[in-house]
Amino acid sequence: MTNHTPLPPARGCRDVPILKERGQREVFCGLTGIIWLHRKMQDAFFLVVGSRTCAHLLQSAAGVMIFAEPRFGTAILEEKDLAGMADAHEELDREVAHLLSRRPDIRQLFLVGSCPSEVIKLDLARAAERLSKVYAPHVRVLNYSGSGIETTFTQGEDACLAAMVPELPATEARELLLVGALPDVVEDQALSLLAGLGVDRVRCLPARRAEDAPAVGPNTVFALTQPFLGDTHAALEHRGARYIDAPFPFGEEGTTAWLGAIAQEFGVRPERFESVTAAPRARARKAIAAQAADLNGKRVFFFPDSQLEVPLARFLTRECGMEAVEVGTPYLHRGICAPDLDLLTEGPVISEGQDVDLQLDRCRAARPDLTVCGLGLANPLEAEGLRTKWAIELVFTPVHFYEQAGDLAGLFSRPLRRRAKLSGLEQLPERAAP
């Protein structure tokens, strides 16, 4: 069964020292998660209580403005809210009333804190409690913070899911809970694989609709599909649920290990595991191989972005033959990432936090073949002759499990293939302007 998978390294990265940096960061704040969360939860509305900057961020980060009435918006704080001339809570109540009367289909409303609302200490928990009483049972109002002073990019999803956990109904049932907002098509694939293994009491957090919200209790076991869900992990353990420790389901190896951990928990016989996974594993390996030819032996450098960096470095080094130079992550949850760190051969710099100018210096010195970075850095690095992969695509594209493993590798190989394909575009020195 493991004939294609390399052995775990003699020394992984679990205990290597981390380069911790504090300086200028070049990352999104947690509000950005709303872009995918509002598509995932089809009866939820995300109301950011913030500034014009927050609204502008959501508009810009969305890249395209999907105009079919997005289920998010910003209640923009104005001078009179700050000067105490208006009671911010009354203002908020008015905006919420207006919003819910226009959108009767909304069943869950998230009040999302921002940098300004945190700094002026606007108590959104109190507001959520008050509004929940007003709109119960039709609408449940929750709150979390997506502020940039507390959360980085994908941490917004963690904060959102963690806020949902205490509200989940209790159960004594032995159920598997899959945690993390996945595209529906990917989630369905996971459910189908698990059903094949005979694990069929499976629920998902977040659910697509409020009425499908899972229950949780001491017999719940949960698996994370994303490495950035540290607070949600803690909140679920607080409810008595038990975590199934595993590498994350990226690539063939990651997916097999992740499914394997669940199979072990539910006592699935090895023959059954083999028969269910053999065909998709073979497909995944074949799809990865098609892309890995372009990646093999190439060096990759990760700027901190989505917290997916450690599992992705594991995937790229072990399944695509790449060498990791630096694996930067905004925050390293050593516990959750330990199984991936074990599989990542010692060698790359593992860095946490950021001082973007220093990190750019290191990147320029290393001249990696591929740099995974945010949109603000990609074109400037390309102009310096470095090939880049926008990190944001990794959270906007289906990349989990077997059937997407080839696509995931393709996200990294495409910039390199493109570079190889383009020809005759370099300016000849004799034609350059003096």
Add this chain to the structure above:
Amino acid sequence: MKLSVWTYEGPPHVGAMRVATGMTGLHYVLHAPQGDTYADLLFTMIERRDQRPPVTYTTFQARDLGADTADLFKRACHDAYERFKPQAIIVGASCTAELIQDDPGGLAETMGLPVPVIPLELPSYQRKENFGADETFFQIVRHLARPMERTREVSVNLLGSTALGFRHRDDVAEIRAILAVLGIAVNVVAPMTASPADIARLGAAHFNVLMYPETAETAARWCEKSLGQPYTKTVPIGVGATRDFIDEVLDLAGIDALIDESRLRLPWWSQSVDSTYLTGKRVFLFGDATHVAAMARVAEGEMGFDVVGLGCYNREFARPIRALAREMGLTALITDDYLEVEAAIAELQPEMILGTQMERHIGKRLGIPCAVISAPVHVQDFPARFSPVMGFEGANVLFDTLVHPLVMGLEEHLLTMFREDFEFHDGAGASHHGGKAAQRDEGVATSAIAPDPAPVESSFEIVWLADAEQELRKIPFFVRGKAKRNTERFAAERGVAEISIDTLYEAKAHYAR
């Protein structure tokens, strides 16, 4: 508090970034949390800039708030100077830093940096992006420019172009070309491409060309008062405005010159018979005030459209836009709420929108074609080809821009004649646009291709009889909404509760121009 989904303008510090990023040798130290760094991608992605904006963000976090964010700011300022060695630094706060009141300007002043440090006060909770750009440029000019000896030959400064500006790159090139023909030298182009040293020599020019009042009017006024430089009032967008602009420039320069207009194609393109179908097309105009005002003149006088509504999102320029609308017998829509703009467009049912990216989306929803004529910008507003909207080439570009979204003249006739043909029907869309032609839906009861406009309000219920509804469907999609609305209004005014084919054609005759 005001609920907003999409915004026309970013916060004021983004305006300051547009100035800083357009310039060279300037650095912006911005007291801001990490999330505000998203603004970099506006420049590197939308405008495809090959360098990071010259901005250092302090990126303070929650744990810094209890400690010393002021010290963090000073460190960031120091590091930025050491690394980038700019000729001048602008310092300011974003919305969150404004709340913690660290006074970046005061802090930076005490640091004794060996270059000018220009503090910015940009009230984030009152003002927006254009104000931020205008105020920042004004402060830079006020701090650095001094009266000085004029150049021997007549020269001008071109003021207002910024990073992330709507066609600024090409407008500057076009205006330079026109000035070159007139024999007028360009002293400095600013903010875009200027360094602080260039700003210091603004005073050498004889007068200023104010290209974009939104971003440089305050600076132009200051130069008039303090440097004795008059500035141009005409924005050269369109044929007539370009000619007026040239007259104004010649007048200010005190010279006489004839200009070769052979590059200008719009006048003949618009007069050629092929353009007859453009006559009286009902258009709605929305964008920044400068582009809207200029386009109103182009749309009416140079394209032969009827402007049925107009407005702008920048309240600072509400007065001239209101006056212009009054002159045209209209009421201006001054708002930064796109839902209000959408409602106005749905109500007026124009045949085309001349707007921004926001109106392009509104048009998509309402099934109305839209040409983009103003910021806020989108990656599509930075074409690879030369594509100004100012000057002679700008007029040519506008002709193409305003015609492209429409169904072409002969095609329009054919669609009307063969509107029941199952292949060559109106739902297939204009032949020069992409997308697969859809087969006509033969079902009677299924919905129309374009979403129906909201029904006309009346005290009683108006119903469409089946044959009238069928007839309505035969009307080409680009006028169907208007026909439906007019017929319903006609019926409502006359107390007709049931719309028949006769009602439809009576209404058509009634509203015929």
